[in-house]
Amino acid sequence: MADHYETLGVSRDASADEIKKAYRRLARELHPDVNPSAEASERFKDVTHAYDVLSDERQRAEYDAGGRGAFGGGGGFGGFGDIFDTFFGGAQTRGPRSRRERGEDALLRVEVDLLDVMFGTTKEIDVDTAIECETCHGTCCQPGTSPVTCDICHGTGQVQRTVRSLLGNVVTASPCGSCRGYGTIITNPCVTCQGQGRVRARRTIHVDIPSGVDTGLRLQMPGSGEVGPGGGPAGDLYLEIKVRHNDDFSRNGDDVLCTLEVPMADAILGTTTTIDALDGDVELEIRPGVQSGDVLVIKGRGITALRSNLRGDLRVGVQVVTPTRLDHKERELIRSFAARRKDGGPALAHFQQGLFAKLRDRFVS
Structure with a gap:
């Protein structure tokens, strides 16, 4: 890469004002809006990069020192500095950063x-x-181009500074400010x-x-x-x-739960019915005398367990439906039935939970 001072056409002891004037003169001459040629575009990029380095006091000092700071390696405390480096290894360099980083989760x-x-x-x-x-x-670069080595850190991604101390010259390293520690500069970034x-x-x-x-x-x-x-x-x-919520079915572990309303006559006499389950129709036998809260279990019609081929069960909770509207003949039949049963009417029993709590407990038992 060309010398930055030569690129701007100034001497190495040029002042900041001289550097700025040289850059403005070349920018007016080479700017793509004024000179659209490819050669002018490349020179404009070189001029801009040279100005970015030389207009910054710290980067200019690093550039003048060849990227190694302003103090060099000598001095009256050189002996102590050599001893310090022997015991502590001096400045540790890790090499340039990689532009490739792992993406976020x-x-x-x-x-x-x-x-x-x-x-x-x-x-x-x-x-x-x-x-x-x-x-x-x-690659981050326009096709056909590639990154160029940073002329401040010479591709190391770091710049070293030597500081004098009572123990001698202490060398420290920090990321290069020109290339941000990458060791290279992308002069033609991908437009996409x-x-x-x-x-x-x-x-x-x-x-x-x-x-x-x-x-x-x-x-x-x-x-x-x-x-x-x-x-x-x-x-x-x-x-x-x-x-998602399902209006007809729920789950408990690998078991599928549902509630079946059974007419009173079917509950008394027993019947066979077909349920439209999640995975197709299933035949269910209701035994005579089934009670509200009873749970009928159909084996192997539940959910296939995680990381297994075993399936849970379909557990059907029974809710006996008592008719609320009866005609005269139906009432007489019920009265005749009650008279024949002679159950003695309602009576207190041991305390039990409500129907739905009872049904829930039987589901998960």
Whole structure:
């Protein structure tokens, strides 16, 4: 890379005003709005970079010192400095930073139906995220160009300063202010991603929802999060599950719960009925004399357990429905039935919980 002083056409002892005047004169001559040629555009970038370095007092001092600070390595305390370096290793350099960084993790909330939970499902989800720039493929540079070595730190990403102390010359290192510690400078950033190596975009992902998931469970999809700066590796995507409310069915663990209203006559005599369950019709036998609060269990018609092939049960709570409107003949039949039973009428019994609490307890027992 050309010498910055030569680029601006000034001497090495030029004042700040002289440097500024030289830059303004060249900028008026080379600016793309005045001179659209490719050669002028390249010179304008070099001139601008040279001015950025030389107009900053600290960066100019680093540049004049070859990127190693203003003091050099000598001095009256050189012996102590050598001893200090021997015991403490002097300035430790770690090398330049990488422009490629890991992307951030992302969290999405996904709603599923109870039927999806029963057997698992696959969903397509649209995600707004960061993806690798298709123009520069994560290099951050315009196609056909590449980063140039920083002329302040000479590609190390750090500048060293020597400070005199009672123990001698102490060398410290800090990130280069010109290249921000990368060791290189992108003179022609990609116009699509503005030199970031990634862009925001909407993409569709296919998600496998396993059976048995429940509200609040989080699924991890490694490498499906946002692409990092400089086209770095993508972070992880976390899916937080929410199971939608179902008007007819609920769940307790891997069991599916529902309530069946049974007419009084069917409860007395018993019957067989068909229930439209989540995964299809199922035949249910109601034994004679079934009571409100009884739970009828159909084995293996519940939810497939998470990471297993075993299924829970379908648990059907019975609610006997007493007719509220009877004609004269029906009332006479009921009276005749009651007279034959001679039950003695209502009577106090041991305290019991309400029907729905009782039903709930039997569901989960």
